[in-house]
Amino acid sequence: MKSIIGKLFGSGKGREVTYDQAKELANHKDDEIRRELASQPEIRPEILYYLTDDPSPVVRAEVAKNQATPAQADLLLAKDRDDDVRVDLAAKISRLAPGLSANEHDQVKVMAYEALEILARDQVVRVRQIISETLKDIADAPPEIIRQLAWDAEALVSGPILEYSPVLTDNDLLEIIKQSGSGSNLKAISKRSKVSESVVDAIVETSEEDAIGFLLANKSAQIREETLDKIIAEAINVESWHAPLVVRPRLSETAAMNLARFVAENLLTALTSRKDFAPEVIAAVRTVVNKRLESQDAASVADEESTDTPLQEAHAQASKLHGEGALTEAAVLKAMDRNQRTFVVAALSVLTDLTIIKMEKAVRQKDPKGMVAIAWKAGLSTKVIEALQRDISGIAEEKIIKPADNGLYPLSDSDLEWQFEVMTDIV
Numbered sequence: 001m002k003s004i005i006g007k008l009f010g011s012g013k014g015r016e017v018t019y020d021q022a023k024e025l026a027n028h029k030d031d032e033i034r035r036e037l038a039s040q041p042e043i044r045p046e047i048l049y050y051l052t053d054d055p056s057p058v059v060r061a062e063v064a065k066n067q068a069t070p071a072q073a074d075l076l077l078a079k080d081r082d083d084d085v086r087v088d089l090a091a092k093i094s095r096l097a098p099g100l101s102a103n104e105h106d107q108v109k110v111m112a113y114e115a116l117e118i119l120a121r122d123q124v125v126r127v128r129q130i131i132s133e134t135l136k137d138i139a140d141a142p143p144e145i146i147r148q149l150a151w152d153a154e155a156l157v158s159g160p161i162l163e164y165s166p167v168l169t170d171n172d173l174l175e176i177i178k179q180s181g182s183g184s185n186l187k188a189i190s191k192r193s194k195v196s197e198s199v200v201d202a203i204v205e206t207s208e209e210d211a212i213g214f215l216l217a218n219k220s221a222q223i224r225e226e227t228l229d230k231i232i233a234e235a236i237n238v239e240s241w242h243a244p245l246v247v248r249p250r251l252s253e254t255a256a257m258n259l260a261r262f263v264a265e266n267l268l269t270a271l272t273s274r275k276d277f278a279p280e281v282i283a284a285v286r287t288v289v290n291k292r293l294e295s296q297d298a299a300s301v302a303d304e305e306s307t308d309t310p311l312q313e314a315h316a317q318a319s320k321l322h323g324e325g326a327l328t329e330a331a332v333l334k335a336m337d338r339n340q341r342t343f344v345v346a347a348l349s350v351l352t353d354l355t356i357i358k359m360e361k362a363v364r365q366k367d368p369k370g371m372v373a374i375a376w377k378a379g380l381s382t383k384v385i386e387a388l389q390r391d392i393s394g395i396a397e398e399k400i401i402k403p404a405d406n407g408l409y410p411l412s413d414s415d416l417e418w419q420f421e422v423m424t425d426i427v
Contacts, residue, residue, distance in 0.1 A: 022047045031056045038062035045070040057082035064089035071111035078118040083127070090119045090127045094134035100142045113142065120145050128157040136160035143167050150176060155184035162188035170196050177202045183365070186211035195221040204231060207366060207394065209238055216244035225252055236262045246271050253281045260288040314346035315356040322350045329380050336387050344392050351378035354424065362423050363393050368401045369411070373419035376409055385409075 017025070017040075025037045026047055037043060038051050039062045048069045054060050057080075063069050064077045065088045077089045093116055100113045120131055132149045135141040146167040152158040161168070162176070162185055173189055177199070186203055189195070190211045195203075200223050203211050212231060215221045223231075228248070232255055235241040242263045245251075247270065251259075260271060268289050272282060321327040327347055335343045349359035352374060362370060371389045375382075382403035389395040404410045411419070 016042060019044055019047075026050055026054075031058060034059045035062050038066060041066065041068045043068065045073075049073045052076045052080075057085055060085045061088045065092055067092070071108045071115070074115045075111045075118075078115040083124045086119060086122055086124065086127050087130060089115070090122070090130040091134070093119065094131040097131075097135055097142055097145070098138050098140045102142070102144050116142065116145060117148075120148050125154050125156055128152060128154070132157045132160045136164040137166070139166045141165070141167055147172060151180065155182075155188075158185060159188045163191050164193075170199055173199050174202055177206065183208055183210060183367075187214050190214035190221070191218060193220050197222045197224050197227075200224070201227055207234075209240065209364060213238075213240050213244065216241055216248060219249055223248075225255070228252075228255055229258075232258050235259075239264075242267055247274075250276075253277075253284060256281065256285050257288050260285050310342050311346065311356050311360060314342045315349055318343065318346040318350045321347075327351065329384065332380065333384060333387075336384070336391055339391075341392055344388075348374055348378050351380075352420075358424065365423065366393050366395050367423065368395055368399050369419045370423040371395065372401050372409065372411065373416045373423060376413075376416045377420045382407060382409055 017037075022037065022043055025033055028034055028037075034051065034054060034056065035058050038048065038054070038059050043066075045068065048063050048066060049072060051059055051063045052069075052073045054063070060077065060080060060082065061084055063073060064080070064085050069077075074089060074093060077085055078093075080086055080089070093112060096112055097116055100109060100116065102113065116131070119127055122128055128149065131145070132152075135146065135149070146161055146165050150158055150161045150165070150168060150172065152161075162173075173192075176185060177189065186206060186208045187210055189199065190203055191214050192199075195215065195218060200215060200221055203215060204227055215223065216231070228245075228251075231241065232245060235245060242259075245255075245259055246263060246267045248255075251274070256271060256274075256277065260268060263271065272286055272289065274282075277285070318327055321331065327350060332344060332347050335347065345359055345363055346356055348354075348363075349356040352359070354362070359374075362374065368389055371393050372385050375385045375388055386400055386402060389400045390397065401410055409416060
């Protein structure tokens with residue numbers, strides 16, 4: 001036993017505190033003595049059970065950590081009023097979880113599973129996070145608990161499970177992508193080992209830029225040639241995809257030639273130096289590269305003084321109208337009716353005082369709440385929010401946020417301000 005209890009009873013090596021002494025210590029007025037008692041692995045289970053009702057959370061935390069604590073006591077501690085007690089219990093009980101299931105017959109295992117189930121729903125993120133981190137790569141972790149954690153609203157909890165858990169099936173992942181395809185969830189799934197073709201296709205359908213980037217960098221992701229061609233067709237405006245595309249395994253000749261038309265010159269070298277290409281493929285790619293470089297040189301000479309991009313030109317036009325007081329909601333609606341997406345993005349940039357590049361990136365996030373917040377920040381009414389989401393950001397119809405029944409914004413001003421700030425930080 002440790003020093004304080006040893007001093008009280010003169011116990012030393014080879015001597016244990018008796019049951020009667022333990023009962024006396026369990027009611028000692030000194031918290032530290034009760035805490036030391038609760039930490040001892042040889043203490044009788046009924047003493048530990050008694051200490052689950054100790055007034056000191058420090059004592060109860062020691063009971064929660066003690067491997068000798070009976071399952072009945074753990075079940076009580078899973079509902080303890082102190083967060084730290086539940087955190088310590090989560091760290092212990094999640095290590096006992098492999099092999100548990102909802103259909104246990106052994107009473108001790110039933111109570112262990114019930115305690116774990118309670119902790120997996122705990123209101124404190126840290127409790128759920130500990131369980132997630134412990135169970136993330138355990139093949140025989142309880143499937144019901146794993147699925148519950150995978151659907152957790154907090155990325156700190158769902159992320160490790162979505163990225164690593166071998167318990168999740170493709171059907172689980174496809175349902176999560178369909179129903180709660182947040183950016184953090186998609187990114188975690190994209191980094192899994194051996195992402196199947198069906199899961200890859202579902203992620204690509206979301207057009208979530210970062211998630212697709214992680215997929216491309218994931219050598220084990222099974223990307224069909226048709227899917228890769230679709231990504232390449234959209235990659236011209238997504239620079240972060242270029243490098244992983246160039247080194248993607250089993251790149252077809254068509255894919256390589258399409259990439260050669262737009263990736264940066266430093267990536268062209270990597271593309272034409274791949275060892276897995278046949279000589280005739282290398283020759284075809286180099287032909288495309290040479291024609292492109294020649295065309296760029298000619299264009300550089302002809303348009304030496306014309307450097308504005310369409311976005312910059314639209315921004316200049318929107319700024320001019322704003323200065324004249326003519327950049328109104330009616331002007332934005334008119335531009336949307338005419339499918340003038342670039343001008344609408346520029347108008348939003350001017351009205352929110354966000355740079356045109358950041359606004360373009362923000363719109364491409366396809367975040368419904370973010371687009372509603374942008375409209376609010378731009379001073380526009382809710383008449384435009386559905387069209388902005390659908391026609392300008394390309395958000396799927398079922399995910400579009402509509403105005404409140406009274407025609408006002410569906411979120412509070414503080415929520416909208418927060419959403420706008422989050423969107424600005426992301427891009």
